Amino acid sequence: MPNPSLLILPGDGIGPEVMAEVRKVIDWFDSNKNVSFEVTEDLVGGCAYDAHGAPISDETMELAQSVDAVLLGAVGGPKYDVLDFSLKPERGLLRLRKEMDLFANLRPAQCFDALADFSSLKRDVVAGLDIMIVRELTSGIYFGEPRGITDDNEGGRVGVNTQRYTTAEIRRVARAAFDLARKRGNKLCSMEKANVMESGVLWREEVTWVHENEYSDVELTHMYADAGAMQLVRWPKQFDVIVTDNLFGDLLSDAAAMLTGSLGMLPSASLGAPMDNGRPKALYEPVHGSAPDIAGQDRANPIACILSFAMALRYSFDMGQHADLVEGAVEAVLAQGIRTADLLGDEGSDPVSTAEMGDAVIAAMGEA
Incomplete structure (x- = not known):
């Protein structure tokens, strides 16, 4: 070889x-x-x-x-x-x-014991932290069309970005997250905004389909992404693997990164x-x-x-x-x-x- x-x-x-x-x-x-x-x-x-x-x-x-x-x-x-x-x-x-x-x-967020006091959160909140965020990376609002900045015909401008996901895109990243969960704590939390976004409704439905049909042995929960951000800084050790879309994954993974004390880690x-x-x-x-x-x-x-x-x-x-x-x-x-x-x-x-x-x-x- x-x-x-x-x-x-x-x-x-x-x-x-x-x-x-x-x-x-x-x-x-x-x-x-x-x-x-x-x-x-x-x-x-x-x-x-x-x-x-x-x-x-x-x-x-x-x-x-x-x-x-x-x-x-x-x-x-x-x-x-x-x-x-x-x-x-x-x-x-x-x-x-x-x-x-x-x-x-x-995006793993692991807090080494020697650095637990370096986090801005209390030691008991972050000591022993070991979570994995799985972010969809090739679709969503960063790549959706139409996009751009145009005139609005009233003297101003309009900036447009399109949040777009397909069944295939959601299911493949969900499978990757479920596979990781099986190798870790066997828990997966899916985060979206199904309360206000149709793409979030589709995300929740498709992740649920993958769970019911292929990974029923893994514990699956759902959480709105804004609530997930709050829970990450309240008690992050409740999570094992988190799966989410491109935009929310960008935000949540950076928030999780700082739980450990330094982006350099x-x-x-x-x-x-x-x-x-x-x-x-x-x-x-x-x-x-x-x-x-x-x-x-x-x-x-x-x-x-x-x-x-x-x-x-x-x-x-x-x-x-x-x-x-x-x-x-x-x-x-x-x-x-x-x-x-x-x-x-x-x-x-x-x-x-x-x-x-x-x-x-x-x-x-x-x-x-």
Whole structure:
């Protein structure tokens, strides 16, 4: 069997710095576990625009379609704010998601015990938190037509975005969420706005159909998305897996991310249909942005990007034990009190650099 293939797209801002620490982890597996990857590196985002005049080139897109998994750092920066909407760095990421048909976005929110006091919520609310939000990623209001800004013939303008879902789109992301629930706590909560939106009524009906016909062994509940947001900050540990649409998933997953104390800690996976080799189309990326204010300063937290690679090990390469090794090393490092600047809070200790945090994770892997 050929080595699994991985396309690395460091992107902009702190993306190249955090991705350099992932490369250390990849090299460690090659040297210590005889696990090798065929790694290719290319451009996405603002750096791709600088090089090719587009946020992702057709050649890079073709490469992304051919590999087993894509690992992305971050895109964007103030330098590109003046660009037309179609050329902004974020359009490169959206093109990857859309053309690879990555319909299921997995956003874990896990609070490591060593960071429970770092959350803005009380320790007893977040300690031990481990939930997964499954967000539909290729449809809904971000892609529905008609869309745009037009004149209203009365001297003003009208902005239109269309919330649109089909039976097939809802059922496939629901199945992905039910499958995850079976492997975790066997509980799934579906969130929408069926009280005011017809798309929400359809969402609830179709998720219910999938439950009754294919996953009746999983406990299913329904909740309005606004009530879900409130419950996430009231008592998040009531949830195991949450499935929701593109817009609500965007909002709820960011709210859940901050329960853990730092966006710099959280990975994500975007999965599509299986390829010929049985592996899903997949893109992995940290939740945080490009953080241009600290780019190039060796201050960024690489843990989210490292944990994104751990998700790739788990979901693309069926290497669950290796994923456990990486995640356990991260937990061990945090338990030792090793912190980048974003994790210090009011503590008086000195932060470690991006590279030093990566080295600490590598050391912990070797000691496991």
